[in-house]
Amino acid sequence: MSSPSVLVVDDDEGTVETLTDILTAKQYRVEIARSGEEAISLARTTPFDAVLMDIVMPGVNGVEALRSIKAVDPETNVIMMTAYTRHELVEQARKAKAVAILPKPLDMDRLLALLARTVRKNGGSKGKPR
Amino acid sequence: MSIPLRVLILEDRPADAELMLHELRRAEFDPTWHCAGSEAEYLARLSPELDVILADYRLPQFDALRALRHLQERKLNIPFIIVTGTLGDELAAECVKQGAVDYVLKDRLARLGLAVKRALEEKRLREREELVRQERLDLLIQLSQQMGALVEASLKLITERSLERAMQNVTEVARTVLCARYVALGVFREDGAGLRHFFTAGMDDATKAAIGPPPTGKGILGIPIKEGRPLRIRDLSSHPRAGGFPPHHPPMRSFLGVPILVRGKAYGNLYATEKQGAEEFSEADEQVALMLAAQAGIVIENADLFERLQQLAQELEERVEERTRALRAAQAELVEKERLAMMGQLAGGMAHELRNPLGVIKNSVYYLKMVLPEQEKTRKHLQILEREVGTADRIVTNLLDFARDKPPVRVPSDLSALVREILERTPVSENVDVVAHLAADLLPVSVDPLQVAQVLGNLVMNAAQAMPEGGTLTVEAAPAEGGVLVTVSDTGVGIPPENLGKIFQPLFTTKAKGIGLGLAVAKRFAEANGGTITVESTPGRGSRFVVRFGRSRKEE
Numbered sequence A: 001m002s003s004p005s006v007l008v009v010d011d012d013e014g015t016v017e018t019l020t021d022i023l024t025a026k027q028y029r030v031e032i033a034r035s036g037e038e039a040i041s042l043a044r045t046t047p048f049d050a051v052l053m054d055i056v057m058p059g060v061n062g063v064e065a066l067r068s069i070k071a072v073d074p075e076t077n078v079i080m081m082t083a084y085t086r087h088e089l090v091e092q093a094r095k096a097k098a099v100a101i102l103p104k105p106l107d108m109d110r111l112l113a114l115l116a117r118t119v120r121k122n123g124g125s126k127g128k129p130r
Numbered sequence B: 001m002s003i004p005l006r007v008l009i010l011e012d013r014p015a016d017a018e019l020m021l022h023e024l025r026r027a028e029f030d031p032t033w034h035c036a037g038s039e040a041e042y043l044a045r046l047s048p049e050l051d052v053i054l055a056d057y058r059l060p061q062f063d064a065l066r067a068l069r070h071l072q073e074r075k076l077n078i079p080f081i082i083v084t085g086t087l088g089d090e091l092a093a094e095c096v097k098q099g100a101v102d103y104v105l106k107d108r109l110a111r112l113g114l115a116v117k118r119a120l121e122e123k124r125l126r127e128r129e130e131l132v133r134q135e136r137l138d139l140l141i142q143l144s145q146q147m148g149a150l151v152e153a154s155l156k157l158i159t160e161r162s163l164e165r166a167m168q169n170v171t172e173v174a175r176t177v178l179c180a181r182y183v184a185l186g187v188f189r190e191d192g193a194g195l196r197h198f199f200t201a202g203m204d205d206a207t208k209a210a211i212g213p214p215p216t217g218k219g220i221l222g223i224p225i226k227e228g229r230p231l232r233i234r235d236l237s238s239h240p241r242a243g244g245f246p247p248h249h250p251p252m253r254s255f256l257g258v259p260i261l262v263r264g265k266a267y268g269n270l271y272a273t274e275k276q277g278a279e280e281f282s283e284a285d286e287q288v289a290l291m292l293a294a295q296a297g298i299v300i301e302n303a304d305l306f307e308r309l310q311q312l313a314q315e316l317e318e319r320v321e322e323r324t325r326a327l328r329a330a331q332a333e334l335v336e337k338e339r340l341a342m343m344g345q346l347a348g349g350m351a352h353e354l355r356n357p358l359g360v361i362k363n364s365v366y367y368l369k370m371v372l373p374e375q376e377k378t379r380k381h382l383q384i385l386e387r388e389v390g391t392a393d394r395i396v397t398n399l400l401d402f403a404r405d406k407p408p409v410r411v412p413s414d415l416s417a418l419v420r421e422i423l424e425r426t427p428v429s430e431n432v433d434v435v436a437h438l439a440a441d442l443l444p445v446s447v448d449p450l451q452v453a454q455v456l457g458n459l460v461m462n463a464a465q466a467m468p469e470g471g472t473l474t475v476e477a478a479p480a481e482g483g484v485l486v487t488v489s490d491t492g493v494g495i496p497p498e499n500l501g502k503i504f505q506p507l508f509t510t511k512a513k514g515i516g517l518g519l520a521v522a523k524r525f526a527e528a529n530g531g532t533i534t535v536e537s538t539p540g541r542g543s544r545f546v547v548r549f550g551r552s553r554k555e556e
Helices: A013-025 A036-045 A062-072 A088-095 A108-121 B014-026 B039-045 B064-073 B089-097 B106-159 B163-178 B205-211 B220-227 B283-371 B376-403 B415-425 B449-465 B518-528
Strands: A005-009 A029-033 A050-054 A078-082 A100-103 B003-010 B029-036 B052-055 B080-084 B102-105 B180-188 B195-201 B231-233 B255-262 B265-275 B411-413 B432-438 B445-447 B471-480 B483-489 B532-538 B542-550
Touching: A005 A013, A005 A036, A013 A029, A013 A108, A013 B283, A029 A036, A036 A050, A036 A062, A050 A062, A050 A108, A062 A078, A062 A088, A078 A088, A078 A108, A088 A100, A100 A108, A108 B283, B003 B014, B003 B039, B014 B029, B014 B106, B029 B039, B039 B064, B052 B064, B052 B106, B064 B080, B064 B089, B080 B106, B089 B102, B102 B106, B106 B163, B106 B283, B163 B180, B163 B195, B163 B265, B163 B283, B180 B255, B220 B231, B220 B255, B220 B265, B255 B283, B265 B283, B283 B376, B376 B449, B376 B518, B411 B415, B411 B449, B415 B432, B415 B449, B415 B471, B415 B483, B445 B449, B445 B542, B449 B471, B449 B483, B449 B518, B449 B542, B518 B532, B518 B542
Parallel strands: A005 A029, A005 A050, A050 A078, A078 A100, B003 B029, B003 B052, B052 B080, B080 B102, B432 B471
Antiparallel strands: B180 B195, B180 B265, B231 B255, B255 B265, B411 B445, B471 B483, B483 B542, B532 B542
């Protein structure tokens, strides 16, 4: 059984790099998108076991991207992250059926536990290696 | 019975004089007489004692007209009757014009007795008239004196600024003008309950002291007020309503009391007693008293109006001042609000920007902890990094929370669970022991979990930082009457008593580092969520913060 796939979406390079390393070390297959637009087009072609996406991004923001991804596959599990705990987009993300909204700085143990639960529920690998 | 009569007869013929005396006796007079035959004799005999002068018109080198003139020059009011042989109408008229009261022709001498009687009667009448006129004149003089005093008093009243002095003046003037032994003047209080001023004239201090407190207007003094009209009494001691005077009041007989009225409103009363030089006060006195009372009334009314005016002016000034103060405060508040809004925006933006790099550092630390081999020093430093990132994040969050005033989103929350989560998320130095007593069956309270987490997290971090040399941090969550108590205690440095009142003020800090927002945010959020926060501390032994939240409304 191949390892579960995760799409990490964030415009912040440091976040993308550190999350990629941690998740890879935890045996996830990690894909990266650096904008909402990129995330939407990736999700359209590839199903992921989970998406980990920042909310406040320039251009297409996390909530709009979440809605587009859900429109393609309503079953996609999207975990949102944000530095803005009180942003109006946070409430919208909740309504758009995000699995969870995690404040930054991330509580990594909590994120990993949540991710593990999410992909297990999904019954393992969804995405295929490119 | 014959009437004594002192007569001077101006006659050069003694036989004629004898005839006149005969007629007088016949008319039942008892004459005492002198007969003058010349001007010199006449002048020598002229005296105010004379009752009548009987004069022949023509004498050698003398005549009746000249005799009349002498009389007038000496201002002697003695009836002068001409007794003559012949007198033309013209001359007779001239004599009457010059002051002769009558003339009798010698051939009709029988009329003499009647003429004398009539002259005496006329004189008596004239004298009585004169007396009456004199009395009237005296009265007029007295009245004009009273008027003069009144005018003087009015002038004094108009120019007198002090009500007390003005009323004392009226009282003194009334005593002089009314010729009263005692005068008193009472000014009512505005609410009508008793007197606000009481003035007396003619009474020394010892007498006043003996009388005691001013009258209450229950006895006779109240009558002019109740009935709104003057009251004049000849003898108080025999008056049926003369009660009300204190036992030590000097004895009084005559009384005059008038109300002080202005446009029907009673301002007080003025009363005089013991009229001097008369048995009782006259109607003129009453009029004078009424005029004085009217003057006094206007002065009192003016004084009251002036006082009201001053009060209003003062109130107005105070209101203007107050409004100015309020305006200034509002303006300052506005400026401060704008400043804070700008600072808030700045702080908010900065906080968000800092959260990303902090998050990246935290992620890196996590990764390094994962992949680096177990090595004591490395692990220790990674833990330090993790803890400091946590502290930085808390500072950033406090700044953010303080900058924006977000209303809480309150949901029923389990405070024990919240405390547990906070303790997990807030790493403390290794030399601090953390003890938690968290009741398992706490009723949920209605609070915003994010805000309360910030409250309790700040208290925990504060407690940890209060123990640089290590110690015990105790957190308790327990049910309390109507809610839940969370207590955060430390065994640290404590807070000096003089600072206890200030620690919740924003930007107050005693720590070398820190900006003094933690406790301010804790207090604000505790209160925003319907809670309270209190502190007790012993310097050198530690502090204890108690947060109390009310029970969730759904549970009540």
